[in-house]
Amino acid sequence: MAYKALYRKLRPGSFSQGYVAQQHIRTTLQNSLKNKKIAHAYLFSGPRGTGKTSTAKIFAKALNCLEGPTPEPCNVCSVCKKINENSSLDVLEIDAASNRGIDEIRDLRDKVNYAPSESRYKVYIIDEVHMLTTEAFNALLKTLEEPPTHVVFILATTEPHKLPATILSRCQRFDFRPFKTAEICQYLMEICENNGIYIEEEAAQILAGKADGSMRDALSLLDQLIVYGDGTITASLVLDVLGVLSPSTINELIGYIFDRKLDQALELLDIIIQQGKDIQSFIEDIINxxxxxxxxxxxxxxxxxxxxxxxxxxxIEIFIQGSKDIKNSSHPKILLETLIIKSIEGDYRKLSLLEKRIEDLEKVLNSPSFKSTPRVEVVEKVKDDKGQSSIGFNTIKNSWDKVLFAVKKESVSTHAWLKEGILDKLDGDTIEIMYEDKYLLHRENIMKENHKNIIEKVLTNIFNVDLKIKAITKEKGKKNNPKMKEKDNLVSMAEKLFGQDLVEVKD
Known part of the structure; x- marks a missing residue:
């Protein structure tokens, strides 16, 4: 007897067998059969290997079974047997990928009018229906909407979004979900147990993960490993045959990426590639x-x-984009190395690290312990002629905007009088603020007790030094005397070069 692939051998023959469909689909179809409410067109959509074609054949048998229509086909009558053997003249499977033109659909449209030869219904199962051309869809529309009472259409597709809305609106739609990894794993272990095959649970889990929700893919992989392992399937055997990496190796590489250990990551990557592992599969494992x-x-x-x-x-986005690019790349190894480098040394990593440091700093600043701690600022200090410590003028000048801001928070009016003044010089512990003649009113107000106290309080808080203020008027002589103006320019240049605290003017 010819060898039969495992997924064909284990194809379910009734709604109660195996993993034919999800519960909501199975229940709805069985209820429609029980209540004799049969639609003229059904659409089965979902990923590959989720039971669309198997469910279509079971539904065709349930419709035409000699005991039916019945929620469960008997699988022993002549009609059921012929459908199981693909020899029934009334259940026709059409591959839309190879019969996608208008001529094939016109031929189908002409034949639907003929009565079934030996069954209750003629059932047309059109697989991969999204492959039909636009003209073929248009030719199918009228027949699909009002077929003869003895005809049922079952359309199957993995890409329902490619179907015209006019087709979708004429069908009862059933969406098949991918199988869960745990479901596939359990089923594989049951198959092996029933057939006297030893399989490690970890091996079954790896196979289920590689199947990506497709039961057919899982059974095909299991079939291959049964032959290779000669009745014994271990996790190491699965890893070797499929060319995939162990979870521990994947975790090790990801750990190097997280810790920004570029040398170790590239060294491990080189070892992996030398082992002949599939790079595309490797990237998918990293993404998962x-x-x-x-x-x-x-x-x-x-x-x-x-x-x-x-x-x-x-x-994750870097590796997802890389998985797309690597399919068409002539240098997959170099591309994979680039992905590793990007994920470790990219600018976004530096930005993320900076963001994290800012977040950590904000947490510290907002913590109750920090708020209760007195603020200490480091400021420039110089020695005066008496050897006493005092604040440097440059420190005050560089922080003057900060002083103005703090004063404004304390009193808007004080800020209004102060902002028109020009910071002139520091005389001991007194800051001289110069006003032009047109701001005499500002000068007078700033020296009033209430405004003066606010400013001196702010200065003490910011610089941690007791400072006084004194408002002065701009000297007209300096403004009109050319020699004095030239002298001022020289002094300004010297102060820029050496710093105002180190420049002393002698007449």
Whole structure:
């Protein structure tokens, strides 16, 4: 007897067998059969290997079973047997990928008028229906809307968004979901147990993960490993045959990326590539593991991965884009190395680190312990002629905007009188503020007790030194005397070069 692939051998024959469909689909179809409410067109959509074609054949058998229509086909009558053997003249499978033109659909449209030869219904199962041309869809429209009472259409597709709205509106739609990894793993272990095959649970988990929600893919991989392992399937065997990496190796590489250990990451990457591992599969494994870490971090934000959620998302985006680029790359190894470098040394990592430092600083500044601690500022100090410590004029000058801002917070009117003054010089512990003649009113008001006290209080808080203020009027002689003006220019240049505190003017 010819060898039969495992996924064909284990194809479910009824709604109660195996993983034929999700519960909501199975229940709805069985109820429609039980209540004799049969639609003329159905659309089965979902990823590959989720049971669309298997469900269509079971539904066709349930419609035409000699005991039916019935919620469960008997699989022993002549009609059921012929459908199982693909020899029924009334259940026709059409591959839309190879029969996608208008001529094929016109031929189908002409034949639907003929009555079934031996069954209750003629069932047309059109697989990959999204591959039909626009003209073919238009030719199918009228027949799909008002077919003969003995005809049922079942359209199957992995890409329902490619179907015209006019087709979708004429069908009852059923969406098949991908199988969960745990479901696939459990089913694989049951198959192996029933067939006397030893399989490690970890091996089944790896196979289920690689199947990506497709039961057919999982069974095909299992079929391959049964032959290779000669009845024994271990986790190491699965890793070798499929060319994939162990979870521990993936975690080790991701750890180097998180810790920004570029040399170790590239060294491990070189070892992985020398082992002949599939690079595309390798990137997918990294993305899936990063996804798991992202959700773990969402559940436990105080985890110890060492980087922010935003940074983790950026790393995932780098590898997702890389997985697209690597398919068409003639240098996949170099591209993979570039991805590793980007994820470790990219500008966004530096920015993220800076953001994290700012966040940490904000936490410290907003903490109750910091708020209760007296603020200490380091300021420039110089020695005066008496050897006493005092504030440097440059320090005051560089922080004058800060003084004005602090004064404004204390009193808007005080700020209004002060802002028109020009910081002139520091005489001992007294700051002289010069006003032009047109601001005499400002000069007088700033020296009033209430305004003067506010300013001196602010100065003490900012510079941690007791300072006084004195308002003076601009000397006209300096303004009109050319020699004095020239002297002032020379003094200004000297102060810029050496600093005002180190320049002394002698007549």
């Amino acid at each position: 593991r990063l996804r798991d870490i992202m959700f773990e971090n969402l559940k436990n934000p105080k985890g110890s991965i060492g980087l922010s959620l935003q940074e983790l998302i950026r790393i």
